[in-house]
Structure formats: C-alpha cells, structure tokens
Amino acid sequence: MFFTLLFSFLKIGLFTFGGGYAMLALIQDEVVVKHGWITSQEFADIVAVSQMTPGPVGINTATYTGYTAMIGAGSSPWVAVVAGVLCSVAVVALPVVLMLLMVRLIDKFYDNATVRYTLRVLRMVVIGLIAAAAIRLVGPESFGSWSENPLQVVFSVAVFAAVFLLSLLPKKRISPIYLLIAAGAAGLLMGTIANN
Amino acid sequence: MLPLMEQELVDRRGWLSREEYLDCVALSQAMPGVLAVNMATSVGYRLKGLRGAAVAIVGNVLMPIVLILLLAVFFHTLRDNEWVARVFNGLRPAVVALIAAPVFQLSRSAQLTWRTAWIPLLAALLICLFGVSPVWIVLAAIVLGIIVKKLL
Known part of the structure; x- marks a missing residue:
C-alpha cells in the first residue's frame, strides 16, 4: 500500500492545474473514493486543519493525508510520519522536474497561442473539478445524520450557508482562517449547549 | 502567498x-x-x-x-x-462551503459565459455521477485544447 500511496501522489501532483482547491479534488478522488484509505469525514478534517496551518495547502494536505492513510492501515506513528513527508515529496516531484525543464524556455512557452488556449480550457475544467469535490463532501460525514441528530444537521447547514455567503459577498475578502475559527467556535458552543 | x-x-x-x-x-x-x-x-x-x-x-x-x-x-x-469532536462538527460544513465558494469566484476570473458553462458542468457531472477520475478530465482538456486550437 505504501508504494501505491506514493504513486497516487505522484499522479495527483502531475495532474493538478489551477492551485490548491483543484488538488483537493484529485486527492479526494484517489484517496477517499478510489482506494478508500481515509474516510470522507477524515478528509474534511484534514482540509480544515491544512487550511488553518501556514504553508501551501497542497503540501499540508498531502502530508496530513499520507500520515492518516498509514495510521488507518495500522502502521506505527513513525512510519506514518515518514509516509507523510514522502507524500509531500511525491506530490511536488514531477512538477518540479517539469519546471526545471521549462524555466529555460519560459518566454517562448507562455507566448504560444496553443498553450494559452489550453490553459484557458483547463481553468474552466478545474471549476468543475472543485465543484465535484464540494458535492462529494456533502453527506452525513460532514453534515451529521438526520436520523441520529437532526439538530446537528440544521446547525451544519447554517454554518455552511454562513461561511459560503461570507466568503462570497463582502467586497474585502475575509481570510478563510477566520471563517474556520468562527465555525469551530460555533461547533464547540453548539455541542456544549446541546449536551446540557 | x-x-x-x-x-x-x-x-x-x-x-x-x-x-x-x-x-x-x-x-x-x-x-x-x-x-x-x-x-x-x-x-x-x-x-x-x-x-x-x-x-x-x-x-x-x-x-x-x-x-x-x-x-x-x-x-x-x-x-x-x-471537545475536539465538537469543534470539528463546526469545521466540516465550513470546509465544504470554503471549497464551494471558489467555484463562483473562479467562474468570474475564468471569464465563464453561458456558452462555455457546459465545460465545468460536464466535468463535475462526469466525476460525481459516473465516477470518472479528475485525472482523465484534465488529460481530456489538454488534448482537446490542443486539437481545437490547431484545427480551428
């Protein structure tokens, strides 16, 4: 499994165009949907922590996912830590090689009309990838189960709507970190009130 | 950054x-x-x-x-x-919202129009309903982008 995991992250790196959110769609497809190494809920937790931690989201998510996948497979924490680091290395390995090859051709490359056109198509496709990642996360793992705890589902939908609107509406962008801190605090408050 | x-x-x-x-x-x-x-x-x-x-x-x-x-x-x-579990119960729906929001921001910056909106819609549909890997979608976009530009 260790090598399959690394191979997955090599693939994820090579096909990530358009930034961190696009990479989330690829990680989710490989690690949650295709191989089932981590659950959808674990994936949502990993993304939350990765967004709040400094550093590139892609690096954070790859490292944390690698760690969680190996722990889930019953490895010792040390093996899992090494796996986390190697997943990070794997996710950037092929892009770095490509970058080094392209740096010398930089001007010729980006002025090419076909390259520019293809990048425009890719930007549009990536929107679909990110939408799919969000849709796939909607479910009892992230929003709670209606039959077990309807209050949590109502609460989750309210948090979703609030964060969604607050990240789109204001002219001056609110950092996702603050939105996540607020959502975490709301969860803590809600859970504590509901339990008493 | x-x-x-x-x-x-x-x-x-x-x-x-x-x-x-x-x-x-x-x-x-x-x-x-x-x-x-x-x-x-x-x-x-x-x-x-x-x-x-x-x-x-x-x-x-x-x-x-x-x-x-x-x-x-x-x-x-x-x-x-x-306590940690309660915090994460609040974080999870927020994460879904944070991933959903850029879909709309990016639609603006990618200059998406009603004539091109089918491209991301088709991509999302293929992934969610038919389980097509995003890797294939990206590959198809590259190949089609090159073919369309070279032929038209």
Whole structure:
C-alpha cells in the first residue's frame, strides 16, 4: 500500500492545474473514493486543519493525508510520519522536474497561442473539478445524520450557508482562517449547549 | 502567498525585476503542481541554478511539513476527545462551503459565459455521477485544447 500511496501522489501532483482547491479534488478522488484509505469525514478534517496551518495547502494536505492513510492501515506513528513527508515529496516531484525543464524556455512557452488556449480550457475544467469535490463532501460525514441528530444537521447547514455567503459577498475578502475559527467556535458552543 | 513573495523578492531584496517576477508567476501557474513550490523552483533556479532551486524548495516546504505533522499527531491522539469532536462538527460544513465558494469566484476570473458553462458542468457531472477520475478530465482538456486550437 505504501508504494501505491506514493504513486497516487505522484499522479495527483502531475495532474493538478489551477492551485490548491483543484488538488483537493484529485486527492479526494484517489484517496477517499478510489482506494478508500481515509474516510470522507477524515478528509474534511484534514482540509480544515491544512487550511488553518501556514504553508501551501497542497503540501499540508498531502502530508496530513499520507500520515492518516498509514495510521488507518495500522502502521506505527513513525512510519506514518515518514509516509507523510514522502507524500509531500511525491506530490511536488514531477512538477518540479517539469519546471526545471521549462524555466529555460519560459518566454517562448507562455507566448504560444496553443498553450494559452489550453490553459484557458483547463481553468474552466478545474471549476468543475472543485465543484465535484464540494458535492462529494456533502453527506452525513460532514453534515451529521438526520436520523441520529437532526439538530446537528440544521446547525451544519447554517454554518455552511454562513461561511459560503461570507466568503462570497463582502467586497474585502475575509481570510478563510477566520471563517474556520468562527465555525469551530460555533461547533464547540453548539455541542456544549446541546449536551446540557 | 504570492503578494508576500513579490514584496520580499522584488521590493525588499531586489533579486528580481517586476517583469522577471511576473514571468515566474506565469510559468508557475501554467505548470502542474503546488503553485508556491513551482515559484520557489523557478525563482531559485533563476538566481542560483539547480542549487538555488533546491534550497528555495526546501525552505518553502520544511516548516509547513513539520508543523502539519505535529498537528496530525496531536489531533490523532485527541480524536476521541469530545471537545475536539465538537469543534470539528463546526469545521466540516465550513470546509465544504470554503471549497464551494471558489467555484463562483473562479467562474468570474475564468471569464465563464453561458456558452462555455457546459465545460465545468460536464466535468463535475462526469466525476460525481459516473465516477470518472479528475485525472482523465484534465488529460481530456489538454488534448482537446490542443486539437481545437490547431484545427480551428
């Protein structure tokens, strides 16, 4: 499994165009949907922590996912830590090689009309990838189960709507970190009130 | 991270001209991978060759990797703590919202119109309903982009 995991992250790196959110769609497809190494809920937790931690989201998510996948497979924490680091290395390995090859051709490359056109198509496709990642996360793992705890589902939908609107509406962008801190605090408050 | 890089590399250190910096950004965005690491590669290589690239990459990812691993171990041991569980119950729906929001922001910056909206819609549909891997969607976009531009 260790090598399959690394191979997955090599693939994820090579096909990530358009930034961190696009990479989330690829990680989710490989690690949650295709191989089932981590659950959808674990994936949502990993993304939350990765967004709040400094550093590139892609690096954070790859490292944390690698760690969680190996722990889930019953490895010792040390093996899992090494796996986390190697997943990070794997996710950037092929892009770095490509970058080094392209740096010398930089001007010729980006002025090419076909390259520019293809990048425009890719930007549009990536929107679909990110939408799919969000849709796939909607479910009892992230929003709670209606039959077990309807209050949590109502609460989750309210948090979703609030964060969604607050990240789109204001002219001056609110950092996702603050939105996540607020959502975490709301969860803590809600859970504590509901339990008493 | 890009505004920070621009400030440090162009304004404060003067290692790159504004134009060179923008060249690096353009190439880093055009190539696959993690944007910040691509930037480190191109800027490091421009300044000091292969060694420069290696140092820049390690400098860029070392602290984040150490930090996220510490958090991973920390949260793993606290997974069954009910206070932590409550916080995550609030975080999860927020994460879904944070992933959904850029769909609308990116639609604007990608200059999506009613004539091109079928492209992301089809991509999302293929992934969610038919389980097509995003890898194939990206590959298809590259191949079709090249074919359409060369033929039309």
